[in-house]
Amino acid sequence: MKIGVLVKQVAGSESPLRIDSNEKWVDEESIDFATNESDSYALEEALQIIERSGGEGEVVVISMGPADRTPKIIREALAKGGNRAIHIQEETPYETDPFMVASIFAEAVKDESFDLILSGLQSDDLGSGQTGVILGELLGMSTATLVMGVELQDGKLRVKRELESGWFQWVTLPFPACITIQSGLNQPRYPSLKGIMGAKKKEIKSITKGDIKVSGTPMQEFSKMYLHKAEKRTEMIEGSTDQIVERMIDIFKKEIKAI
Amino acid sequence: MDILVVLEGANGAIHRISKEALAAAQALGKDINQKVSVLAFGKNSDNLSKEASSFNVDEVILIEDDNLNSYSADAYAETIKQVVEKESPKFVIMGYSYLVRDFFPKVSARLQKPLITDVIGYKTDGGKILFTKQVIHGKLTVDIESKVDGPVLVGFQSAAYSVDNLENGSAEVRTITVTLDPAQLKTTSEEPFQEESGGVDLTAADKIVSIGRGISKEDNMSMIKDLATALKAEIGASRPIVDSGWLPNSHQVGSSGQSVSPNLYLALGISGAIQHVVGMKGSKNIVAINRDSDAPIFEVADYGVVGDILEIIPKLTEAINNL
Ligand SMILES: Cc1cc2nc3c(=O)[nH]c(=O)nc-3n(C[C@H](O)[C@H](O)[C@H](O)COP(=O)(O)OP(=O)(O)OC[C@H]3O[C@@H](n4cnc5c(N)ncnc54)[C@H](O)[C@@H]3O)c2cc1C
Ligand SMILES: Nc1ncnc2c1ncn2[C@@H]1O[C@H](COP(=O)(O)O)[C@@H](O)[C@H]1O
Numbered sequence: 001m002k003i004g005v006l007v008k009q010v011a012g013s014e015s016p017l018r019i020d021s022n023e024k025w026v027d028e029e030s031i032d033f034a035t036n037e038s039d040s041y042a043l044e045e046a047l048q049i050i051e052r053s054g055g056e057g058e059v060v061v062i063s064m065g066p067a068d069r070t071p072k073i074i075r076e077a078l079a080k081g082g083n084r085a086i087h088i089q090e091e092t093p094y095e096t097d098p099f100m101v102a103s104i105f106a107e108a109v110k111d112e113s114f115d116l117i118l119s120g121l122q123s124d125d126l127g128s129g130q131t132g133v134i135l136g137e138l139l140g141m142s143t144a145t146l147v148m149g150v151e152l153q154d155g156k157l158r159v160k161r162e163l164e165s166g167w168f169q170w171v172t173l174p175f176p177a178c179i180t181i182q183s184g185l186n187q188p189r190y191p192s193l194k195g196i197m198g199a200k201k202k203e204i205k206s207i208t209k210g211d212i213k214v215s216g217t218p219m220q221e222f223s224k225m226y227l228h229k230a231e232k233r234t235e236m237i238e239g240s241t242d243q244i245v246e247r248m249i250d251i252f253k254k255e256i257k258a259i
Numbered sequence: 260m261d262i263l264v265v266l267e268g269a270n271g272a273i274h275r276i277s278k279e280a281l282a283a284a285q286a287l288g289k290d291i292n293q294k295v296s297v298l299a300f301g302k303n304s305d306n307l308s309k310e311a312s313s314f315n316v317d318e319v320i321l322i323e324d325d326n327l328n329s330y331s332a333d334a335y336a337e338t339i340k341q342v343v344e345k346e347s348p349k350f351v352i353m354g355y356s357y358l359v360r361d362f363f364p365k366v367s368a369r370l371q372k373p374l375i376t377d378v379i380g381y382k383t384d385g386g387k388i389l390f391t392k393q394v395i396h397g398k399l400t401v402d403i404e405s406k407v408d409g410p411v412l413v414g415f416q417s418a419a420y421s422v423d424n425l426e427n428g429s430a431e432v433r434t435i436t437v438t439l440d441p442a443q444l445k446t447t448s449e450e451p452f453q454e455e456s457g458g459v460d461l462t463a464a465d466k467i468v469s470i471g472r473g474i475s476k477e478d479n480m481s482m483i484k485d486l487a488t489a490l491k492a493e494i495g496a497s498r499p500i501v502d503s504g505w506l507p508n509s510h511q512v513g514s515s516g517q518s519v520s521p522n523l524y525l526a527l528g529i530s531g532a533i534q535h536v537v538g539m540k541g542s543k544n545i546v547a548i549n550r551d552s553d554a555p556i557f558e559v560a561d562y563g564v565v566g567d568i569l570e571i572i573p574k575l576t577e578a579i580n581n582l
Contacts, residue, residue, distance in 0.1 A: 013396050013472070013530060014551060026395065037499075098374070099367060121360075125395045129376050130364040137368035142445035143332060145361045163357045163451055164514055169330070170449040184502035219373035219407045223389055228400040230558040237564045244564055245574045248546070249582070251562055252490075256544045258466055258523040259490065259579060 001057040003046045004109055005082070006119035006132070007039040009065050009073045013124070024222045025093065035073045038120030042181035044188040045150060046118050047081045053152070062109060064088035064101070064209065071204065078199035079191035085204040088212065095209075096126055097218035102134035107212045110139060116157070117178040121146050129180075136178030144171045145180040261293035263348035265339055266311060267356060271303045273310050276354030276417050283381075283420040284352045285315060290383055293349065296320060297430075300338055301327045308432045315428030320346075326439040330358065330448040334439055336365035341437040343370060348410055350388075355414030357515075367412055373405050374412040377533070379419040392416070397532045397555045417514060418537045458509020461493055466523045469495035469512055469539070473528015473549065473568050477505050482572050483527070489579040495519065495539075497529050513538035527568045531556025 011017060011026070012034035020027040046059045061082040063074050067089045074085045088108055095101050109117075117139075119132035129145075136143035142157075148168065149160030158172045162182050173179075191199070237247045252258045264284045267274040273281075281297065288295045294317035299307035308321040320342070326334050343351055343366070351366075353359050355376055367374035380391040382402060389402035390413055405411040461467060468487045474480060487494045495512040496505075512519055513535040524542035529535060531547070531554055539545070540559050547560035548568050557563045564571065
C-alpha cells in the first residue's frame with residue numbers, strides 16, 4: 001500500500017506568541033516549533049498499517065512550510081520510519097485558506113496515486129479542520145474524519161470515528177481514501193538512533209509553492225489577529241509558594257467551602 | 260434566500276449544537292436584516308422540521324429521501340450542495356459538531372465556497388461580515404473575511420451561543436427533493452455506539468482536581484492522586500493525559516469527554532483549549548494553576564495562580580492534610 005502522510009510544523013503549545021506588526025500572524029522569531037499533535041498520531045498509524053501488512057508499501061511524508069525550519073520535522077518523521085518525503089517550500093505570508101492549502105497539496109501529489117492519505121484532524125495553529133477532507137475530495141478519494149481506529153477489511157477500510165462525549169461510529173470506505181486522525185488512537189514511537197542515522201540518506205523532494213499551479217485565489221483571509229479579552233474577572237493569587245498555598249486554603253475554606 | 264441553517268438530528272430531535280447555531284443565525288439575521296431559513300434532512304427529518312417550525316424563522320425546508328436515513332458523508336454533502344445551488348443562500352450555517360466536521364468541508368470543496376470553522380462570533384464592519392475564531396492553541400483570536408461572491412459556509416463552535424436566546428415563532432414547512440445517485444455515495448456507516456464507560460462519573464462530583472500536560476511525566480501522577488485524596492475530590496484530566504494512557508478515558512473532561520459542573524474545579528497545568536473549556540466552564544468555582552500567564556484557562560478561572568504545579572501541589576496537599 002502506498003500511503004501519504006501530511007505533517008505540519010506548528011507553534012508548540014507552550015511557545016511564546018507575539019502578534020506581528022501587520023496584525024495578521026505572529027512574529028516567528030520567538031516561537032518554539034513542534035510537529036502538530038494529531039499529525040504524529042497520523043504518521044504512527046501509517047507506519048503501523050504498513051507493518052501490519054507485512055512491510056509491503058511505503059510511507060511518504062508530505063509537509064508545506066519554510067525552507068529553514070520545516071526539514072527538522074520531516075527528518076524526524078523519516079527517522080521514525082517514513083520512506084521518503086515531499087517538502088513544499090513556502091515563504092511568509094503563509095496560506096491560511098484551507099481550500100488553497102488542500103489545492104496545493106492535491107496538485108503536488110496527484111501523480112503519486114496514493115492508496116491512502118492520512119492527515120491530522122486539525123492543525124493546532126489554523127485549526128481549520130478541513131485540509132484532509134478537501135484534499136480527498138479534490139483527488140476523488142473517499143474520506144472520513146476524527147478517526148480513532150483503522151481496520152482493513154475485504155479490500156476496504158473500516159474506521160472508527162469519534163463523536164462527542166464518548167460516542168463512536170464505524171464507517172466503511174473504499175480505496176483510495178483520505179482520512180483524518182484524532183489523537184490517542186495509538187502511541188507514537190520515538191525515533192531510534194539507527195532511524196536517525198538512516199533518515200539522513202532518505203530522499204526529500206523539494207518543490208516551491210510558487211511552482212505549483214493552482215487555479216483561483218484564496219476564498220477566505222485573516223483580516224485581523226488580536227488577544228481576546230477575559231470573560232471573567234479572575235482573582236490572581238500572588239506571592240511565595242507558601243503564601244499562595246495559604247491563600248488557596250483560605251479560599252477553599254471560606255469562599256468556596258470546599259474543605 | 261438569506262441565511263440557511265442546516266439542522267443536525269440527535270435522538271429524533273434537533274441537536275443542541277444546531278439550536279445554538281440557529282440562535283447565532285437569528286442574531287446575525289437581526290443585525291444585518293436578513294431572513295433565516297432552516298433545512299431538515301436525514302433520519303427523523305419530519306420531526307426535526309416540526310420542531311424547527313416552532314422557532315422564529317422565515318421557513319423550514321424539508322427533505323425526505325431514503326438515501327439519507329443512515330449517515331453518509333457523500334450523501335449529506337451532496338444534499339446541501341444541491342439545496343444551496345437551488346436556493347442561493349448568502350450564508351449556510353451549521354453547528355460544528357464532530358459529525359458535521361466529517362462532511363461540511365466536502366460541501367466547501369464541491370461548491371468551491373469558503374467554510375469558516377469553529378466560529379465563536381461575528382462582527383459587522385461596514386458592509387462586511389467578519390467571523391471570529393480562536394487560533395494557535397486558542398491563545399489568539401482572528402477575524403476572518405470571505406473574499407468571494409456567493410455563499411459563505413460557517414461552522415459555529417459548540418457553546419459559542421446559548422439556546423436560551425432562541426426566539427420562538429411559527430413557520431411553514433416546504434418539502435423539496437434532491438437527486439442522489441447511490442453509486443456516488445462511497446462511504447457507509449453503522450449506528451453510533453457509546454464505548455463501555457464503567458469508570459468514574461465526574462458529572463456528579465462536587466470537587467474535581469483536573470490535570471493537564473503540565474504534569475510532564477507519568478511518575479508525577481501520584482502527586483495528583485495524593486491531592487485528590489486530601490481534598491476528597493475526583494480526578495479529571497485533559498485529553499493528552501488520557502491519550503498517553505496515564506488515566507482511563509472516563510477521566511477526560513471536554514467535548515469528547517464528560518461535561519462537569521462541580522463546586523470546585525482545580526485546573527492544574529491545563530492550557531484551557533476550547534475543547535476542554537466547553538466541558539468545565541459550568542463549574543461554580545474554577546481555580547487554575549499554570550506557569551504561563553497567557554494561558555487561556557485564566558479567561559474562565561475565578562482564581563488564578565501563575566506558578567509551577569510541581570512545586571505547589573505537594574505543598575498544597577501537605578497543608579490540607581495538616582488542617
Ligand atoms: C476535535 C477535538 C476534540 C478534543 N476533545 C478534547 C477534550 O474532550 N478534552 C480535552 O481536554 N481536550 C480535547 N481536545 C484537545 C485540546 O484541543 C487540547 O489539545 C488539550 O485540551 C490540551 O491539553 P493540556 O491543556 O493538558 O495541554 P497543553 O495545551 O499542552 O497545556 C499544558 C499547559 O501546562 C502548563 N504547564 C506546563 N508545565 C507546567 C508546570 N510545571 N506548572 C504549571 N503549568 C505548567 C503550560 O503552560 C500549558 O498551558 C480536543 C481537540 C480536538 C481537535
Ligand atoms: N502546511 C501543512 N503541511 C503539512 N500538513 C498540513 C499543512 N496544513 C495542513 N496540514 C494537514 O492537514 C491537517 C488539518 O489542518 P487544518 O485543516 O489546517 O486544520 C493537519 O493536521 C495536517 O495533517
